[in-house]
Amino acid sequence: xxxxxxxxxxxxxxxxxxxxxxxxxxxxxxxxxxxxxxxxxxxxxxxxxxxxxxxxxxxxxxxxxxxxxxxxxxxxxxxxxxxxxxxxxxxxxxxxxxxxxxxxxxxxxxxxxxxxxxxxxxxxxxxxxxxxxxxxxxxxxxxxxxxxxxxxxxxxxxxxxxxxxxxxxxxxxxxxxxxxxxxxxxxxxxxxxxxxxxxxxxxxxxxxxx
Amino acid sequence: xxxxxxxxxxxxxxxxxxxxxxxxxxxxxxxxxxxxxxxxxxxxxxxxxxxxxxxxxxxxxxxxxxxxxxxxxxxxxxxxxxxxxxxxxxxxxxxxxxxxxxxxxxxxxxxxxxxxxxxxxxxxxxxxxxxxxxxxxxxxxxxxxxxxxxxxxxxxxxxxxxxxxxxxxxxxxxxxxxxxxxxxxxxxxxxxxxxxxxxxxxxxxxxxxxxxxxxxxxxxxxxxxxxxxxxxxxxxxxxxxxxxxxxxxxxxxxxxxxxxxxxxxxxxxxxxxxxxxxxxxxxxxxxxxxxxxxxxx
Numbered sequence: 001x002x003x004x005x006x007x008x009x010x011x012x013x014x015x016x017x018x019x020x021x022x023x024x025x026x027x028x029x030x031x032x033x034x035x036x037x038x039x040x041x042x043x044x045x046x047x048x049x050x051x052x053x054x055x056x057x058x059x060x061x062x063x064x065x066x067x068x069x070x071x072x073x074x075x076x077x078x079x080x081x082x083x084x085x086x087x088x089x090x091x092x093x094x095x096x097x098x099x100x101x102x103x104x105x106x107x108x109x110x111x112x113x114x115x116x117x118x119x120x121x122x123x124x125x126x127x128x129x130x131x132x133x134x135x136x137x138x139x140x141x142x143x144x145x146x147x148x149x150x151x152x153x154x155x156x157x158x159x160x161x162x163x164x165x166x167x168x169x170x171x172x173x174x175x176x177x178x179x180x181x182x183x184x185x186x187x188x189x190x191x192x193x194x195x196x197x198x199x200x201x202x203x204x205x206x207x208x209x210x
Numbered sequence: 211x212x213x214x215x216x217x218x219x220x221x222x223x224x225x226x227x228x229x230x231x232x233x234x235x236x237x238x239x240x241x242x243x244x245x246x247x248x249x250x251x252x253x254x255x256x257x258x259x260x261x262x263x264x265x266x267x268x269x270x271x272x273x274x275x276x277x278x279x280x281x282x283x284x285x286x287x288x289x290x291x292x293x294x295x296x297x298x299x300x301x302x303x304x305x306x307x308x309x310x311x312x313x314x315x316x317x318x319x320x321x322x323x324x325x326x327x328x329x330x331x332x333x334x335x336x337x338x339x340x341x342x343x344x345x346x347x348x349x350x351x352x353x354x355x356x357x358x359x360x361x362x363x364x365x366x367x368x369x370x371x372x373x374x375x376x377x378x379x380x381x382x383x384x385x386x387x388x389x390x391x392x393x394x395x396x397x398x399x400x401x402x403x404x405x406x407x408x409x410x411x412x413x414x415x416x417x418x419x420x421x422x423x424x425x426x427x428x429x430x431x432x433x434x435x436x437x438x439x440x441x442x443x444x445x446x447x448x449x450x451x452x453x454x455x456x457x458x459x460x461x462x463x464x465x466x467x468x469x470x471x472x473x474x475x476x477x478x479x480x481x482x483x484x485x486x487x488x489x490x491x492x493x494x495x496x497x498x499x500x501x502x503x504x505x506x507x
Binding site for chain 1: 217218220221222225252253255256257259260261262263264265266267268269271272273275276277279280283284287
């Protein structure tokens with residue numbers, strides 16, 4: 001591997017197209033949720049449009065099972081409806097929804113403790129980009145499969161911190177509040193998780209070659 | 211800056227949240243340290259790989275399910291519960307009853323309170339006291355009746371004792387109490403008038419000596435004295451009444467002292483007693499003792 005100038009490698013913490021919507025829009029998440037709490041239930045639809053995709057990504061990365069991910073997203077929104085009265089005036093909606101999501105995921109893992117997380121599921125393969133060159137496409141697809149397998153092999157707490165920081169683009173401060181630990185602890189955990197992911201990734205690649 | 215410190219700062223540097231001076235130090239270290247360069251490159255590579263993971267797209271089923279659930283919840287929220295309906299109806303009823311202005315409402319409530327107080331005073335106060343009195347009286351009468359029954363039982367059991375010794379024993383046991391109840395005394399007086407044994411009657415009179423300040427005892431002894439036929443008991447009774455200095459006994463003593471059929475000793479005792487009672491404040495026991503002594507032996 002050749003070393004490029006460091007500045008080129010810097011990955012922005014917010015990716016080009018921010019998928020978690022910015023609160024500057026017409027109505028903020030918080031205002032919408034307050035309205036839902038007051039009985040305007042249909043306004044939860046707006047929140048669903050903003051959050052269902054990131055949440056689905058969170059669950060799919062965490063469980064490695066796309067079909068389970070959809071069910072868990074549904075459960076999160078069901079709980080939002082059911083416990084809407086507990087949403088506090090000073091609350092932050094994104095923190096609340098991820099808090100609920102973590103609980104839903106924990107319930108899922110508790111219920112299916114005996115079922116191992118699939119490391120290489122078939123349904124992970126059906127999203128290969130058809131437009132790319134055959135050789136490049138094959139290499140990229142293989143890389144994605146390898147990475148997913150490596151991610152699935154990480155312990156849950158490492159996988160979770162990676163998913164929250166790199167895939168859900170939550171700030172370390174938010175993750176710390178969510179995991180109930182210090183910001184420093186989150187950073188240390190994220191760094192360790194990345195190192196471990198790399199080790200597992202290369203281990204799996206070696207296994208495949210052999 | 212050592213390697214460990216540099217690597218600890220990687221995450222912040224990656225985020226762009228590392229202060230400018232520390233970022234400069236980190237960059238300077240990286241240019242000179244191959245180990246940290248490798249580490250940094252590896253971190254960046256994995257981060258890029260992670261960020262390049264295709265976004266997972268949920269199926270349309272998720273949206274359909276969600277909106278079905280939302281419709282259902284909205285319908286539930288819109289449909290008023292029967293409880294809420296009933297409550298609003300009750301609210302309307304009371305709203306119709308009350309005047310609209312708060313001041314009038316207050317006056318209305320005050321008027322209602324005064325009416326209630328007057329009505330309560332008028333209807334509740336008097337009849338409430340009467341039945342309590344009646345029932346209390348009935349209760350007392352009932353208790354008195356029960357007490358009489360107990361008395362009769364005591365007397366009966368005393369009289370039923372077979373031997374004289376047992377009867378005396380019973381009398382002594384009853385009178386041995388520090389403060390025998392009026393009912394006990396009453397029972398003793400009854401036995402004193404009815405028992406066939408001189409010894410029993412005598413021991414009762416003896417025992418009653420301690421209670422001669424009780425008017426019931428004195429009245430009982432006085433009423434029993436004319437009917438008593440045993441001289442010993444008569445003398446004991448006269449002594450008891452004299453010791454108590456009860457002047458009510460005077461006519462009875464007079465009658466006894468003049469009655470020819472009465473024992474000589476009794477007549478003498480009665481005469482002495484009369485003398486004692488007519489003396490202003492002398493001690494009666496001193497004068498009586500010499501005459502009583504030979505009679506008892």
